[in-house]
Amino acid sequence: MRFPAAKKMCRAALLAALALAAAFGAAAQAQTVPAGADLELRRARQAFDEGDCATAARAYEEVRRAAPETREAWRNLALCAFRLGDPRRALELAREAAQRWPQDGETRHVLGFLYFQTGQAAPAIAELSRAAQLLPKRHEPRLDLAMAYLSTEQYKPAGDALEEVIRLKPELPLPHILLGRVYQNSNRTLLGIREFEKALALDPRIPLGHYHLGYAYESLGRNAEAIAEFRKELSLHEGNSEVHYRLGRALLDSGQPKESLAELRQALRLAPENADAQVTLGNALLDLGRAAEAVEELRKAAALMPEDPRPYFLLARAYGKLQKKEEAAQAMRQFAELKKRQGAKGGMAYRPN
Numbered sequence: 001m002r003f004p005a006a007k008k009m010c011r012a013a014l015l016a017a018l019a020l021a022a023a024f025g026a027a028a029q030a031q032t033v034p035a036g037a038d039l040e041l042r043r044a045r046q047a048f049d050e051g052d053c054a055t056a057a058r059a060y061e062e063v064r065r066a067a068p069e070t071r072e073a074w075r076n077l078a079l080c081a082f083r084l085g086d087p088r089r090a091l092e093l094a095r096e097a098a099q100r101w102p103q104d105g106e107t108r109h110v111l112g113f114l115y116f117q118t119g120q121a122a123p124a125i126a127e128l129s130r131a132a133q134l135l136p137k138r139h140e141p142r143l144d145l146a147m148a149y150l151s152t153e154q155y156k157p158a159g160d161a162l163e164e165v166i167r168l169k170p171e172l173p174l175p176h177i178l179l180g181r182v183y184q185n186s187n188r189t190l191l192g193i194r195e196f197e198k199a200l201a202l203d204p205r206i207p208l209g210h211y212h213l214g215y216a217y218e219s220l221g222r223n224a225e226a227i228a229e230f231r232k233e234l235s236l237h238e239g240n241s242e243v244h245y246r247l248g249r250a251l252l253d254s255g256q257p258k259e260s261l262a263e264l265r266q267a268l269r270l271a272p273e274n275a276d277a278q279v280t281l282g283n284a285l286l287d288l289g290r291a292a293e294a295v296e297e298l299r300k301a302a303a304l305m306p307e308d309p310r311p312y313f314l315l316a317r318a319y320g321k322l323q324k325k326e327e328a329a330q331a332m333r334q335f336a337e338l339k340k341r342q343g344a345k346g347g348m349a350y351r352p353n
Helices: 011-021 023-027 035-049 053-066 071-083 087-100 105-117 121-134 140-151 155-168 174-185 189-202 209-219 223-236 241-253 257-270 275-287 291-304 310-321 325-345
Strands: none
Touching: 035 053, 035 071, 053 071, 071 087, 071 105, 087 105, 105 121, 105 140, 121 140, 140 155, 140 174, 155 174, 174 189, 174 209, 189 209, 209 223, 209 241, 223 241, 241 257, 241 275, 257 275, 275 291, 275 310, 291 310, 310 325
16 A cells, blocks of 8 residues: 655645745854845844745845845745745746855755745756755755655655655654655555654654554554554544545444444545545445445545546445446446556455455
């Protein structure tokens, strides 16, 4: 079993990376500037630290005009532009800064970070790799580099970068979560579990920590342990559709279809587009002998995932239980066609018996 795509289920890590980027400005504050720009620079730093990017951007722009060699102004102005919803401007500033100071690791880091946040993995990896070389004692560019590798499913270099982060900053729990994902997606689940446990030992409340541990247990068929971890996650961080879905699925796979219904319905209340939760809800209703309700839910699932054969397989079963032979045959034909189209990548229904 593989984790969902890195960008889908690692929003906490993305937010952490954005928070780390805020440290760029602080790291450069030792740079001297002309006396006339010093007051404006202090104002810019204060606004930046307080998260007031509009004020910070205006102040940094003034500093850049008065003292164009102030690297901090270029870097943090680029970050402000990104946070204010202007990624093109952010990249223009960061690229020009990198041309001015090609050996400045902080500038390369900001540029790589912005490439990553705008979905440009290849240039992000190139810039973040360069930043890591230029900043051998800094963990932040390596953490962002690992995120970029994860987003492209390059697990070996992602793992190498994360090992470096852990060596440089052993007290951080997030690198252990990400390294656990690397192991999980590389079919080394037991090593992944070890990393998730390390992360939770460092911070028992880290967002998605118990979720990832539960997911790993579920992939090994250890559903009782998975259920316990998913419930711990929800007790700490309510409101995540994916966690409710995984809990509902683990309950269903443990032979508890009735108990799974509440979790699956909550997953859909939080995210009506959660197709996996929708098809699993139909499966649970089918297991409970509620075939007519299952048909209704499975039709919704088929609309949400039109290229996935699972809803049609389950619909064929449901129609069969309702003695609707023609509808069952049509659903099975649709299943067979989608399964053929999907090929080896396809996924059967959870328990097709």
